[in-house]
Amino acid sequence: MKKYFLSFLTAVISLFVWQITVMGFNIEAWILPSPSRIFVAFWQSRALIFYHLIPTLIEAVIGLTGAVFISIFIAIFMERYYAFQKIIYPFLIISQTIPFIILAPLLTLWFGFGLPPKIIIISLVCFFPITINLFDGFQGVDSSILRLLTSMGASQKQIFKLVKLPASLPSFFSGLRIASAYSILGAVVSEWMGADRGLGILLIRSTKSYLTDRVFAVIGIITLLSIFAVLLVEIIARILIPWHYYKLKIRK
Amino acid sequence: MTMKKAQKLEIKDLSVTFESEIIKNISLKVEDREIISIIGPSGCGKSTLFNVVSGIIKQNKGLIKINGLEEKKRQGKFGYMFQEPLLFPWLKVLENVMLGFEIKGIEKKQAKIEAVYLLKKFDLFEYANLYPNSLSGGMKQKAALLRTIAFNSDILLLDEPFGLLDAITRSNLHLYLLDIWKKLGLTIIFTTHDIREAIFLSDRVYVLSKKPATVIDCIKINLSRPRKISDQTSKKFVELEKKIISLL
Numbered sequence: 001m002k003k004y005f006l007s008f009l010t011a012v013i014s015l016f017v018w019q020i021t022v023m024g025f026n027i028e029a030w031i032l033p034s035p036s037r038i039f040v041a042f043w044q045s046r047a048l049i050f051y052h053l054i055p056t057l058i059e060a061v062i063g064l065t066g067a068v069f070i071s072i073f074i075a076i077f078m079e080r081y082y083a084f085q086k087i088i089y090p091f092l093i094i095s096q097t098i099p100f101i102i103l104a105p106l107l108t109l110w111f112g113f114g115l116p117p118k119i120i121i122i123s124l125v126c127f128f129p130i131t132i133n134l135f136d137g138f139q140g141v142d143s144s145i146l147r148l149l150t151s152m153g154a155s156q157k158q159i160f161k162l163v164k165l166p167a168s169l170p171s172f173f174s175g176l177r178i179a180s181a182y183s184i185l186g187a188v189v190s191e192w193m194g195a196d197r198g199l200g201i202l203l204i205r206s207t208k209s210y211l212t213d214r215v216f217a218v219i220g221i222i223t224l225l226s227i228f229a230v231l232l233v234e235i236i237a238r239i240l241i242p243w244h245y246y247k248l249k250i251r252k
Numbered sequence: 253m254t255m256k257k258a259q260k261l262e263i264k265d266l267s268v269t270f271e272s273e274i275i276k277n278i279s280l281k282v283e284d285r286e287i288i289s290i291i292g293p294s295g296c297g298k299s300t301l302f303n304v305v306s307g308i309i310k311q312n313k314g315l316i317k318i319n320g321l322e323e324k325k326r327q328g329k330f331g332y333m334f335q336e337p338l339l340f341p342w343l344k345v346l347e348n349v350m351l352g353f354e355i356k357g358i359e360k361k362q363a364k365i366e367a368v369y370l371l372k373k374f375d376l377f378e379y380a381n382l383y384p385n386s387l388s389g390g391m392k393q394k395a396a397l398l399r400t401i402a403f404n405s406d407i408l409l410l411d412e413p414f415g416l417l418d419a420i421t422r423s424n425l426h427l428y429l430l431d432i433w434k435k436l437g438l439t440i441i442f443t444t445h446d447i448r449e450a451i452f453l454s455d456r457v458y459v460l461s462k463k464p465a466t467v468i469d470c471i472k473i474n475l476s477r478p479r480k481i482s483d484q485t486s487k488k489f490v491e492l493e494k495k496i497i498s499l500l
């Protein structure tokens with residue numbers, strides 16, 4: 001906790017300076033509301049925010065879950081079949097340069113305003129970091145360990161189960177950590193294309209009504225949601241791959 | 253035809269070339285339940301020899317016989333301990349030692365009993381439930397040795413098995429290994445840079461030249477068994493030591 005103290009202090013001071021500045025210069029609330037005002041706005045519209053938060057969260061969770069399954073499937077396939085890897089790898093790299101968000105209007109055209117186009121967008125955004133990290137994890141397995149297993153007469157299946165899978169989990173989780181933040185972002189932005197509920201919609205509506213304090217409150221909630229998603233992944237990782245965090249820890 | 257018993261392991265005219273020639277016409281024979289050590293300068297090709305024998309690398313020339321029969325597919329036939337411990341960081345020490353059972357598909361319960369027995373015998377049991385990353389280099393090497401023994405092959409290839417250990421642990425481990433060797437009726441081939449260790453443990457010591465490795469000589473160690481640590485100061489022992497030093 002101690003090592004975060006200075007960061008925490010900096011955040012508190014920044015909020016304080018912000019508050020003083022807004023009050024001191026009499027800045028109008030629709031341009032820049034003070035932190036206290038934002039908090040009041042949040043508190044007053046908490047039911048509304050919660051109402052809009054639910055669908056965003058559901059979209060993000062389904063989209064991310066979809067991405068995880070697709071990624072595991074593709075990464076294993078790439079690891080297993082060299083030809084498939086050769087063909088697909090360039091597409092993977094190129095796909096990274098496409099901001100998938102720009103496909104949202106097209107998907108709305110095809111699938112309407114419901115859940116499906118949003119899930120697809122989120123999955124597309126999330127799948128790249130997971131796939132590439134998982135695949136790199138497979139590739140990065142210590143070749144000496146592979147030789148050890150070969151010398152023991154292990155089958156390809158055993159090598160996969162005993163070494164490649166566990167060895168690639170840390171990098172799988174780094175990919176998932178990035179993707180989990182993307183999933184919230186993807187959900188919010190995909191809602192902009194059309195939806196009647198969701199934090200993205202609430203954000204747009206608040207902006208159009210010049211409710212700047214509420215805009216800030218919603219931005220704050222979206223940020224917190226992303227942080228929460230990343231933390232959740234981190235906690236799961238610490239439970240599932242304790243050995244990864246055990247490195248260099250002193251024995252008792 | 254004579255009915256002479258076949259050698260446990262025979263290496264015949266083995267040559268290996270990577271960019272340059274590493275191993276040149278090495279032949280050696282190992283009898284059942286013998287302990288053989290291989291001594292040679294750093295980088296001469298000892299690990300390469302083991303890699304070929306264990307079937308990880310293909311030789312350019314020569315053949316390898318196990319129990320008198322040529323074996324082309326040798327994976328899974330030896331307990332091979334690599335020069336580096338290569339423990340799996342994601343498995344606890346106990347699970348690492350049990351790896352061989354897992355690969356052979358032996359029942360978990362039985363595997364655990366045997367692994368626990370070995371860990372206790374080699375003073376490693378208190379670390380059974382730790383991850384390898386929290387072990388010292390020497391303890392990792394010890395765990396790797398146990399994993400090799402637990403693979404339950406009757407021929408062990410040990411590549412510098414005691415290299416990372418302190419003198420006391422090392423000499424304890426010599427005695428444990430001799431004990432296990434006798435109990436399980438193993439045939440052991442190991443490499444070392446320590447001449448005294450080679451003499452103390454072995455029935456014969458092969459001395460290799462520098463790269464490309466050839467067999468310079470094979471020294472018979474006619475010290476009676478069971479051996480005691482105090483044997484290392486005997487006249488016979490010191491003479492053998494001198495003889496081997498003169499070859500290197």
Ligand SMILES: Nc1ncnc2c1ncn2[C@@H]1O[C@H](COP(=O)(O)OP(=O)(O)OP(=O)(O)O)[C@@H](O)[C@H]1O
Pocket residue numbers: 270271274292293294295296297298299300301335463
């Ligand atoms: N995969 C490889 N490709 C090319 N050269 C190799 C390879 N592996 C080993 N060598 C070379 O083969 C030679 C023998 O290496 P090896 O590891 O077998 O020696 P060693 O006798 O075990 O040495 P040490 O006593 O230091 O362990 C070295 O010169 C090394 O550079």
Ligand SMILES: [Mg+2]
Pocket residue numbers: 298299300335411
């Ligand atoms: Mg070596």
